[in-house]
Amino acid sequence: MVRFKNNIGPFIKWVGGKQSIADQLLPCFPQDFKCLYEPFVGGGSIFMASKWENAVISDMNSWLIDTYKAIRDDGEQVADLLDNMPNEKNFFLERRSKHPDDYPTHFERAATFIYLNKTCFRGLFRVNKKGFFNVPYGEYNRRYYDPGNLKRVGDTLSKVEIIQGDFELCLAGVSQDDFVYFDPPYYKLGGHSDFNRYTPDQFKEAEHLRLAALCHELDQRNIRWAVSNSDTPFTRELFKNYYATSIRGRREINLNSKSRNVRELLFTNYEVLTETDNSLEQQELLLAR
Numbered sequence: 001m002v003r004f005k006n007n008i009g010p011f012i013k014w015v016g017g018k019q020s021i022a023d024q025l026l027p028c029f030p031q032d033f034k035c036l037y038e039p040f041v042g043g044g045s046i047f048m049a050s051k052w053e054n055a056v057i058s059d060m061n062s063w064l065i066d067t068y069k070a071i072r073d074d075g076e077q078v079a080d081l082l083d084n085m086p087n088e089k090n091f092f093l094e095r096r097s098k099h100p101d102d103y104p105t106h107f108e109r110a111a112t113f114i115y116l117n118k119t120c121f122r123g124l125f126r127v128n129k130k131g132f133f134n135v136p137y138g139e140y141n142r143r144y145y146d147p148g149n150l151k152r153v154g155d156t157l158s159k160v161e162i163i164q165g166d167f168e169l170c171l172a173g174v175s176q177d178d179f180v181y182f183d184p185p186y187y188k189l190g191g192h193s194d195f196n197r198y199t200p201d202q203f204k205e206a207e208h209l210r211l212a213a214l215c216h217e218l219d220q221r222n223i224r225w226a227v228s229n230s231d232t233p234f235t236r237e238l239f240k241n242y243y244a245t246s247i248r249g250r251r252e253i254n255l256n257s258k259s260r261n262v263r264e265l266l267f268t269n270y271e272v273l274t275e276t277d278n279s280l281e282q283q284e285l286l287l288a289r
């Protein structure tokens with residue numbers, strides 16, 4: 001596992017988080033760009049593992065993005081609020097029954113987000129159509145945050161741009177000197193419907209098509225990008241004009257199964273040159289360009 005720069009790591013558990021494969025992904029990124037754009041930042045494992053301080057991070061999940069902003073603005077206030085939240089089922093249910101927009105400050109919203117993440121079943125984030133959190137209580141005895149890590153995350157966030165919104169809207173400032181890493185909710189694999197409930201709207205085929213079209217447009221503008229996704233005929237078809245590198249992934253397939261090892265793909269519009277064992281597979285997977 002990659003050692004985070006300045007010992008920084010994600011402050012939440014996030015389904016689809018790339019923490020365990022960051023050491024495979026980072027060598028596949030270009031080393032010479034100005035700004036890292038991460039439009040599906042989620043738990044932020046790639047952004048935190050990378051050495052780029054110049055970054056624009058964004059996500060559609062407004063509760064998550066408010067949490068990033070609150071930690072940037074005053075992580076200590078978030079920590080103080082967390083210190084007063086008991087890990088008890090009744091308190092959990094009371095917090096869960098409140099709509100995330102009903103908290104008076106983004107600090108309280110953020111503390112509740114982290115609290116629910118650390119006390120709910122398997123750290124899942126799932127909301128219903130109305131935006132209410134609906135994961136059951138997990139009965140875990142884990143601490144809510146690491147004070148040193150929270151402080152370092154806050155310091156790092158003070159240097160980056162944080163945006164809430166759809167992936168298409170967050171790339172307004174991107175230029176040829178920059179690099180974009182896309183890590184969308186994965187396309188369903190092997191008949192299982194992948195976990196896809198990070199936001200009230202799901203990420204379906206139409207969104208994958210929209211993402212592929214955006215990648216094509218960026219390619220026309222000579223902007224480099226990489227896209228993580230599952231290895232399926234559909235995803236291969238979407239990116240058939242680009243390069244693909246096979247990555248050893250560890251995926252949680254659905255709520256009832258344990259995680260398992262699967263291969264996933266990293267599509268890129270540049271050739272990946274690494275010393276890792278991925279390079280052989282990359283040649284096999286080199287799609288017609």
Ligand SMILES: C[S@@+](CC[C@H](N)C(=O)[O-])C[C@H]1O[C@@H](n2cnc3c(N)ncnc32)[C@H](O)[C@@H]1O
Binds near residue numbers: 015207
């Ligand atoms: C696979 S996760 C990203 C995981 C992240 N790379 C990490 O290491 O934690 C996908 C993310 O896409 C976000 N998302 C879903 N639909 C989106 C959209 N239309 N635009 C931007 N972000 C979206 C979800 O909220 C989720 O955080």
